[in-house]
Amino acid sequence: MELRLLSRSDSKPLLLFETKNQAWFESHINPREVGFYSDEGIKKHIEEFLSQHQRKAMLPMLIIDDNGEIAGRINLTDINLVLSEAYLGYRLGEKFAGRGIAKCAVEQIIQQAKELNVETLIAFASVDNIASQKVLTYNGFVDVKQYANFAEVQGKSINCIEYQKTI
Numbered sequence: 001m002e003l004r005l006l007s008r009s010d011s012k013p014l015l016l017f018e019t020k021n022q023a024w025f026e027s028h029i030n031p032r033e034v035g036f037y038s039d040e041g042i043k044k045h046i047e048e049f050l051s052q053h054q055r056k057a058m059l060p061m062l063i064i065d066d067n068g069e070i071a072g073r074i075n076l077t078d079i080n081l082v083l084s085e086a087y088l089g090y091r092l093g094e095k096f097a098g099r100g101i102a103k104c105a106v107e108q109i110i111q112q113a114k115e116l117n118v119e120t121l122i123a124f125a126s127v128d129n130i131a132s133q134k135v136l137t138y139n140g141f142v143d144v145k146q147y148a149n150f151a152e153v154q155g156k157s158i159n160c161i162e163y164q165k166t167i
Contacts, residue, residue, distance in 0.1 A: 001101055003074065003108050006049055006060040010070075014062070015042040017070040017093060024094040049075075056081065059112060063092070063105045071096040074105045076113055076121075084119035090135075102135045110139060114167050121167065124150070127159045141165040 006014075018025075019037055035041040052058035057079050063072035072092035079086040088109065092102055113121055123141060125132040137143075141163035150160035 001066060001071065001104050002064050003061045003105060003112070004064050005053070006046060006062055006073075008043070008046055008050070010062060011039065011042050011046055013070055014046070015039065018042070021091075021093045025091060052077075056116075059086075059109075059116070061109065061112075063090075063096075063101060065096065065101070071101055072105065074109050076109065076116070076118070079116065079118065081117060084117060086113060086116075086118045086121055088113075088121045088123040097131065102132070103138050106135055106139045110165070110167055119167060121165045123163045123165075124160045125163065126150075127161060133161065133163075136163045136165075139165065 015037070018032075022032075022037065033041070036045060049058060049060040053060055057077075059076040059079065061074050062070050063074055065071040070093070072090060074088070074090035076086040076088060088106070090102060090105060090109075110121065121141070123136055124147075125136060127146070142165065143161050144164050145162045147160050147162065149157040
């Protein structure tokens with residue numbers, strides 16, 4: 001498993017990955033805009049992420065499995081070098097869950113955050129997403145606060161836990 005910076009050449013495989021896992025993702029998080037699931041939509045998405053990366057506000061990475069397939073995505077967003085903090089987000093495709101890939105990907109992105117001089121990582125996990133909570137705590141994140149009605153997924157309010165890690 002490796003992390004690789006998102007690139008324009010990823011549009012076709014990324015669209016396939018996102019389309020295959022759309023129902024899985026939407027059972028856990030808010031759905032993407034309908035236009036996202038098209039050649040034009042995914043290209044626009046990649047351009048937005050690469051623009052943010054160029055401004056050093058984001059690190060958009062793909063999680064690539066040992067067969068060269070996209071297994072997931074992991075990003076550092078809202079990178080603030082003045083405060084030395086960033087937000088961590090990740091998602092794995094359904095068939096890749098439960099294999100330790102997320103643990104390894106988070107471990108690797110922590111190293112990349114260090115290289116960017118980020119000292120604090122912040123992540124959120126639903127109170128019901130035990131797997132994500134385990135990934136974060138395994139990698140040294142600490143539960144700092146709980147939020148009621150943090151987001152709405154499939155018409156239901158969900159509560160989330162904020163995790164932080166000082167690196």
